[in-house]
Amino acid sequence: MKLYYSPGACSLSPHIALKESGLAFEAIAAPTKTHKLPDGTDYYTINPLGYVPLLVLDNGAQLREGPAILQYIADQVPARQLAPANGTFERYKLQEWLNFIATELHRGFTPLFTPGMPDEAKTIAKTRLTSRLQWVDGELAKTPYVMGDAFTVADGYLFTVAGWSKHVGIDISGLANLGAFMARVGARPAVQDTLRAEGLLK
Structure with a gap:
């Protein structure tokens, strides 16, 4: 491959x-x-x-x-x-997370990386992203990884996208659970x- x-x-x-x-x-x-x-x-x-x-x-x-x-x-x-078995409810929960990360987070960063984007649009994007990341922080208060106790491909995706925050001026330092998650995933060999x-x- x-x-x-x-x-x-x-x-x-x-x-x-x-x-x-x-x-x-x-x-x-x-x-x-x-x-x-x-x-x-x-x-x-x-x-x-x-x-x-x-x-x-x-x-x-x-x-x-x-x-x-x-x-x-x-x-x-x-x-x-790295993913629950196809056909299980847990697999659909994984897909739910992947879709959320793709559409609510990943896509949400697009205006912040687009040259010439008006400041007003960037402010709106940052506000929306911050609210979504706060929700993620709440979910991560329940489990160490998005699907529970075990790492899945959704965790690598969240780690990647949430990591962009530091490049666009979104402060996630107050989101303790997300911060712990980033450290946990980042430490994996x-x-x-x-x-x-x-x-x-x-």
Whole structure:
């Protein structure tokens, strides 16, 4: 398998999942600013949409959306329990979390990373994101990970997206449960390895 990623972008999440899975894969940097691969290839020739992540299987089949990629990775190694079994209620709860992170958090950060976005729009986005992160903090008061006592692919996604707060002026220092979660996930060996691989941890 090949994972196309941009350091620190949402592709960090499937990169973490692959490290946690133990599966063999090749990580290829596809910076979102240049869209040039290390060998000079134009990334648009591989993914016409131009964004990351992109997972390319050994048979050439592609998956482009993070939540789908995460579940695919988890299902390749059921013994690692990175996702509940398909068809169970818990699997739908995982999907609920993945959808929430994707639409309420991940998408919510978009205005803050968009050049030329008016300050008023950024203020609205920050207010909304802060309220959503406060809700997440309340949920994490109940369990160490979003699905309970065990790490799943949803945790890697939340860790990735919540980590963007420090880059856009959203202060989460008062959210103790979220802060503890970020430290807990960040200390995992697979997460540490991934951060180093993307040049995010010295």
